[in-house]
Amino acid sequence: MKRQTILIYKGRFIVDGIKIKQKDSIHIKKNKLNLYQKIIDYVFRPMRLGRLTMRLPDGRFLIYGNGKDGVEAEITIRNNNFFKKCVFFGDVGFGESYVDGDWDTEDITKVIEWMIINVEHHPTLMSDKKKRAPVNWLKVINNLISLVRKNSLNGSRKNIYEHYDLGNDFFKLFLDPSMTYSSAYFKNEQMSLEQAQYQKYEQFCQKIRLRHTDHLLEIGSGWGGFAMYAVKNFGCQVTTITVSKEQHDFVEKRIKEEGLVDKINVKLTDYRKIKGVYDKIVSIEMLEAVGHEYYEEYFRQCHNLLKKDGIMALQVILSPDNRYESFRKNVDWIEKHIFPGSLLPSTAVLLKNVNKxxxxxxxxxxxxxxxxxxxxxxxxRNFNQQLASIKAMRFDESFIRQWNYYWCYCKAAFQTRNISVAQMVFSRPNNLTLS
Structure with missing residues (x-):
């Protein structure tokens, strides 16, 4: 349908004096918008799938999309700084403006899903650079910040510190009792989060054919959940490594309490410094913190550490192959505010570096x-049920909004298959234990 210029009065949509239905695709007269609003209006207008209803601070509405083939979302703009931040910093500014309280919605996930399903009309996501709209003017600032966050030996520890060393007590508030901070595996709908995390651990042990005689290397300890599961259920020996001091001390204390000191060796070190040979290697959602420049080095180290008939298993969050370069060259909100130095590899990039x-x-x-x-x-859900405890830890409202945006940002990306997560198993030819 051809777009029409409308006037909105007391919540009613009027075109030439005739009330129209909200399902029609409409927008406000351009001369009623300021410069930044006009730019964002220009950016959003080509996004035709689903519907986004935007309520402005003065009570007027901007409505985008055809209402078909997708998600319906609504946002309420509290402060016109929203438009400036989006113009200057694109997707990053969009997220930052939510954290700052410039806009609200009843469902953050739906808002982000709407952006994602319109990816080919999105100014910073579309594959055709020539069609990209005039926003994200100051992206060079965020890209420069990213350049100093490389995952070198020193940089890797600093990047991990910024996220994981918020404090073990904070993570306890929303993780299950096993303290597992990676995707669970729900064998059925009745499984609790804790049961689903143990199911994931069991799958890994089965996939690598874990035996009681094995010495297993875990790259990325987390809080020790997998190492303890492997030892308790399979009787193997485990060396687990982390660059997080908080996690190292937590795991060390935990294995002492569980009487597993003779079976688990936890080391505060980088994967590049590990020596020896191992029967099995497991790394669960750690590759996202390796970085493009270090993939080949990571897999070469794994190759050298793994016995000839050894097996390696990874759980990794993946970007689409056809958008990996865009992910690599541009900083997103997650990299800037949640996981500094992070990058989601693609399947093709991983396999290329494994082969090299x-x-x-x-x-x-x-x-x-x-x-x-x-x-x-x-x-x-767990996070928001613990808001009183979170505030008692002196985390403010912006921190709470940031984490809620983080949950929903990730959920929307997975739900729309903008990113994915997979378990991958590697070995060498002629390994008869895989038969």
Whole structure:
């Protein structure tokens, strides 16, 4: 339908004196908008799938999309700084303006989903650079910040510190009792989050054919959940490494309390510094913190550490192959505010670097993306049930808004398959233990 210029009075949509239905695609007269509003209006108008209803601070509305083939979302603009931040910093500014309280919505996930389903009309996501709209003017600032956050030996520890060392007590508020901070695996709808995390651990142990005689290397300890599960259920030896001092001390205390000191060795070190050979290697959602420049080095190190008939299993969040370069060259809100130095690899990029690093080959691949959507739902629910405790830790309203945006941002990305998560198993040719 051809767009019409309208006047909105007391919540009613009027065109030439005739009331129209909200399902029609409409927008306000351009001369009623300021410069930044006009730019954002120009950016949003081509986004035709679904519908976004935007309520302005003066009570007027901007409505985008055809109401078909997608999500219906609503946002209320509290402060016109929203438009400036979006113009200057694009998607990053959009998220920052939410954290600052410039806009609100009853469903953040739906708002972000609406943006994602309109990806080919989105000014910073579309694949055709020539069609990109005039926003994100100051993206160079965010990109420069990213350049100094490389995952070198020193940089990696600093980047991890910024997220994971918020305090173990904080993470306890929303994680399950196993303290597992990665996607669970729900074998059935009745599973609790804790049960689903143990199910994920069991799958990993089965996929790597874990035996009591094995020495297993875990790259990225987390809070020790997988290492303790492997030892308790399979009787193997585990060396687990982390660059987080908070996590290291927590795991060290935990294994002492569980009487597992003779079976688990937790080291505060980088994967690049590990020596020896291991029967099995497991790394659960750690590759996202490696970085483009270090993939080959990471897999070469794994190749050297793994015995000839060894097996390696990864759980990794993946970007689409055709958008990896865009992910790599542009800073998004998550990288700037939640996981400094992070980058989601693509399947093709991972396999390319595995092949360059030695003779390991992909043996098994399982996409588990729907399980992350449910995991995020439960983390978000737990988080918001603990707001009093979070505030008692002196985290302010902006911090709470930031984390709620983080949960919903990730959920929307997984739900729309803008990103995915998979379990991947690698080994060498002629490994008869895989038969």
């Amino acid at each position: 690093s030695g003779d390991l080959g992909l043996f098994d691949f399982e996409d588990i993306t729907p399980h992350y959507v449910k995991t995020l739902d439960l983390w978000c």
